[in-house]
């Protein structure tokens with residue numbers, strides 16, 4: 001099976017193709033190209049005699065400091081403005097490659113092959129790069145669309161249940177943010193940590209169709225797309241011991257607690273209970289999470305939450321579910337009662353994970 005669709009942007013459109021064995025096909029193509037790849041795939045590039053720029057996928061790798069090494073590696077390989085950059089990896093490789101392609105010689109073309117479920121089902125479209133500076137996560141970046149996105153669902157064959165859970169947290173988020181019927185259609189695909197690559201292919205196509213709506217209507221991340229920004233505080237407060245995808249899952253649970261603390265009643269919507277149970281079951285695939293959370297307190301979470309770029313000087317911006325099941329960016333005054341509501345939401349999430357989950 002293969003699927004192809006286009007993403008419309010202000011500068012034209014680009015194709016997204018979902019097809020098995022695409023990676024093998026790309027590797028035998030020739031032309032002026034340079035690879036930036038996750039070092040998980042180093043043996044494949046070495047076996048084919050390809051001198052790829054290899055990256056270890058972690059948050060340090062996508063820091064502004066480390067971009068110097070990447071830019072020098074491109075120059076040392078003789079990359080010019082006519083060279084095509086091909087990125088093979090998850091969100092970290094995507095962020096580095098997209099950022100490098102935007103700034104190297106003021107811009108070169110890039111093609112992306114996402115390899116984690118999170119990147120296949122979510123981050124691969126939209127053209128965003130997000131780079132860390134000091135303790136600030138994703139604080140600088142660019143929006144430059146790729147020439148093409150090539151998704152080979154067989155990359156899922158080597159993903160662990162936990163890595164699948166991370167991707168499914170993001171996929172569930174996108175679908176819920178799009179609306180309850182998109183979320184129900186997602187659940188009808190029975191996504192779970194044991195789903196095989198054929199089942200995940202359908203999840204990827206469905207999640208990308210929902211994400212496409214957000215990025216086409218809000219290419220530059222100024223309005224509708226902003227509701228997709230959940231959970232960075234938890235990932236950062238744990239010093240990245242909690243992955244991005246699981247952090248998003250926990251952030252969505254904290255957001256539900258916040259909605260309830262603010263007096264919202266979700267009991268009328270069975271989808272919300274279903275969403276919560278689904279996210280909790282995905283998080284249980286990451287057994288170390290409970291341990292990490294038991295060492296965190298609300299002060300550490302608040303510290304990370306406050307440093308998020310979403311907020312203004314006078315208001316926090318929280319992403320919260322409405323009683324009708326849609327997702328909104330809710331301004332909350334940065335006063336004592338606003339701060340306490342957010343602290344209590346984090347405390348409720350921590351209490352659930354640190355003590356209540358067996």
Ligand SMILES: NC(=O)c1ccc[n+]([C@@H]2O[C@H](COP(=O)([O-])OP(=O)(O)OC[C@H]3O[C@@H](n4cnc5c(N)ncnc54)[C@H](O)[C@@H]3O)[C@@H](O)[C@H]2O)c1
Nearest residue numbers: 040057090091092115116118119123128129155158159244
């Ligand atoms: N730019 C965006 O739009 C965007 C969106 C969401 C997330 N992100 C960023 O993406 C990052 C998280 O990315 P991620 O979750 O995709 O993973 P990742 O890039 O952090 O990689 C996680 C792990 O998966 C391994 N891996 C990659 N492909 C594999 C495969 N096929 N089989 C087995 N192991 C594999 C890597 O080696 C690494 O150990 C975060 O830094 C987040 O901020 C960016």
